[in-house]
Amino acid sequence: MDEKGRIRHVDGKHMQIGEVAARTELSLRTIRHYEETGLVVPSARSQGGFRLYTEADVDRLMVIRRMKPLGFTLDRMRDLLAVTDRLDGHAGTGPPEGEERGELLESLRDFEEAARRRTADLRTQLARAEEFAAALRERIERIEPVGTDRTGRTGEESGDGPRPELPAPL
Numbered sequence: 001m002d003e004k005g006r007i008r009h010v011d012g013k014h015m016q017i018g019e020v021a022a023r024t025e026l027s028l029r030t031i032r033h034y035e036e037t038g039l040v041v042p043s044a045r046s047q048g049g050f051r052l053y054t055e056a057d058v059d060r061l062m063v064i065r066r067m068k069p070l071g072f073t074l075d076r077m078r079d080l081l082a083v084t085d086r087l088d089g090h091a092g093t094g095p096p097e098g099e100e101r102g103e104l105l106e107s108l109r110d111f112e113e114a115a116r117r118r119t120a121d122l123r124t125q126l127a128r129a130e131e132f133a134a135a136l137r138e139r140i141e142r143i144e145p146v147g148t149d150r151t152g153r154t155g156e157e158s159g160d161g162p163r164p165e166l167p168a169p170l
Helices: 017-024 027-038 055-070 074-087 097-142
Strands: 050-051
Touching: 017 027, 017 050, 017 055, 027 055, 055 074, 055 097, 074 097
Parallel strands: none
Antiparallel strands: none
């Protein structure tokens, strides 16, 4: 951290895990767990052994973070990351061509379809949850007239009404 308490890059390319956690809104524990499961590997280590990450590592963590609420398992996350790594040419052999490229694109389409279906399911669940919350609010409003507190007392009964003036201290 700098003198003003801001997180700073270790160098022009690398960030420590704290900055990565702040940028991705993932906990340190979660980032370490993803490292242990092989989903993300720090690009480097400091002389003191601290994990150091690059923008590409942050991007990878953001992909993982976006997959999590869609219910993707760690294995499915690993599979998708392998597909995208290969398509992007990060496997060390350059971008794929021909039949391999077609197979990878088809796999990517399958992931996209799964994400779209799960997103639609989540929208349905959210709509149902919102309907339920609204129904509860309507029930409360039918039972509890406007101007009453949670105990059912009106403002005056609850002591929220006008207060008598107290005599000035002597």
